[in-house]
Amino acid sequence: MILHDFALAPNPRRVRMFLAEKRIMVPRVQVDIREGAQFAEDFRRRNPWSTVPVLELDDGCCIAESVAICRYFEERHPEPTLFGRDAREKARIEMWNRRAELDGYVPLADAVRNRLARFADRAVTGLPSGFPQIPAVAARGLERYRLFLERLDRRLAERRFLAGERFSIADITAFVTVEFANRIDERIPEGHRHLARWHG
Amino acid sequence: MILHDFALAPNPRRVRMFLAEKRIMVPRVQVDIREGAQFAEDFRRRNPWSTVPVLELDDGCCIAESVAICRYFEERHPEPTLFGRDAREKARIEMWNRRAELDGYVPLADAVRNRLARFADRAVTGLPSGFPQIPAVAARGLERYRLFLERLDRRLAERRFLAGERFSIADITAFVTVEFANRIDERIPEGHRHLARWHG
Structure with missing residues (x-):
């Protein structure tokens, strides 16, 4: 599992804060969106919408959109809950x-x-x-x-x-x-x- | 339970389609947003953000935002799933x-x-x-x-x-x-x- 991240952008930060609250460690690579790396072909294969963050699972399945990535981790690691209990x-x-x-x-x-x-x-x-x-x-x-x-x-x-x-x-x-x-x-x-x- | 609805607006329609897929019946009242009813004091008590739809539960708790209302029903009536299984x-x-x-x-x-x-x-x-x-x-x-x-x-x-x-x-x-x-x-x-x- 790899998180395609960019340290200076706000949406990846949502995911990093979420993971920190859950105490989950995920290997990360930086996609330098200031250099236009989100428009490169290898990134667009992962996310044709050219946004970070993207979570790439071990079988290559990619999940874009910060809240979607957070929801994935909420389901896999329910505690502490950040999306609610009932x-x-x-x-x-x-x-x-x-x-x-x-x-x-x-x-x-x-x-x-x-x-x-x-x-x-x-x-x-x-x-x-x-x-x-x-x-x-x-x-x-x-x-x-x-x-x-x-x-x-x-x-x-x-x-x-x-x-x-x-x-x-x-x-x-x-x-x-x-x-x-x-x-x-x-x-x-x-x-x-x-x-x-x-x-x- | 009452759904504050407006038949001609797109966001309430999301909830109505969701309920139809789930075959759930909910009593509805119309909030005529063309007449500005969403800015009236009694509606703003339910949703200070003045948007429809709003789901009012029996104890008076109000849930605004179409997707939030859909999620409430998904949790209460999981089948057929519309938010996914795993x-x-x-x-x-x-x-x-x-x-x-x-x-x-x-x-x-x-x-x-x-x-x-x-x-x-x-x-x-x-x-x-x-x-x-x-x-x-x-x-x-x-x-x-x-x-x-x-x-x-x-x-x-x-x-x-x-x-x-x-x-x-x-x-x-x-x-x-x-x-x-x-x-x-x-x-x-x-x-x-x-x-x-x-x-x-």
């Missing part, structure tokens, strides 16, 4: 993970990719070129991300973790999003004290 | 469901909301106003959606269903996306015959 908890964690991803991570990634010079002609993840940056997308992404932080702060006023009293994959997604925002010098605003406590 | 199948289904959602549904929803007159000042889901449409977002969303259809057609050339030989939630997400595209008169292109076979 129907209700699993559903609540899925709900919060989706909110963190769709209303936090996705808008922030829009802001990053439509702003940093490095992504000038490839503002869409997994596509090598032909998608120029749209400044209005960067601005809207940032506005939505800030709104997400307000909602996060309100939620964390009433619960220790995002989905309740137990740390879960939803916290990992939200944490990685907040860290990713450093790339565009966006910090947790003053006054979001519940969020600051949770971020630690 | 670690590998679960991971592969999650991967394809994410691809369908993040590379299909999300770009298409961007195209719809940034184009139809009805969403003039609320181009972001779950927010009542203050987000004007950005024509460049509509155009990029549509371009990404068409690229997604090409990838879908290639995938369905080699497999009966998106995640393999078994119908799964990934097919539901992709199907609802293709249907949603009708709103902007976007059809399956001629020549995508594998996609056309799958769509039926």
Whole structure:
């Protein structure tokens, strides 16, 4: 088993945090996406969608997408649970993970990719070129991300973790999003004290 | 148990298709999002993020987000499975469901909301106003959606269903996306015959 990883990218970090919580060690290789290694033919055979991370099993079966890889490990190593124990908890964690991803991570990634010079002609993840940056997308992404932080702060006023009293994959997604925002010098605003406590 | 539903919206449809496959009947109420009912106080108590669908359990616990609701029912009624049986199948289904959602549904929803007159000042889901449409977002969303259809057609050339030989939630997400595209008169292109076979 090999994890195709890249130390500087946010989505692989979700998997690394997940594995660390579970105390699972997996051999890793680095796919340097800054050099375009995700578009090389040998990588595209593993993941035609040209994204990291990818988990390659011993028979060559490849699982792309951070949350899919996490789910694989959750099934193989259920403790400590990060996706929830019963129907209700699993559903609540899925709900919060989706909110963190769709209303936090996705808008922030829009802001990053439509702003940093490095992504000038490839503002869409997994596509090598032909998608120029749209400044209005960067601005809207940032506005939505800030709104997400307000909602996060309100939620964390009433619960220790995002989905309740137990740390879960939803916290990992939200944490990685907040860290990713450093790339565009966006910090947790003053006054979001519940969020600051949770971020630690 | 009550499902807060809206017959004309794509995300509630994912849940309805899921329940139909499982042959589960759930009492439903309609939340008319065209009239802004998702922003009314009584609905926001159930889901402060102002989206449908929401599943309200008998003790008042509310689960928002279509996939979270589906997962609740998968745990309670495992057969027929729509999220997969073992670690590998679960991971592969999650991967394809994410691809369908993040590379299909999300770009298409961007195209719809940034184009139809009805969403003039609320181009972001779950927010009542203050987000004007950005024509460049509509155009990029549509371009990404068409690229997604090409990838879908290639995938369905080699497999009966998106995640393999078994119908799964990934097919539901992709199907609802293709249907949603009708709103902007976007059809399956001629020549995508594998996609056309799958769509039926």
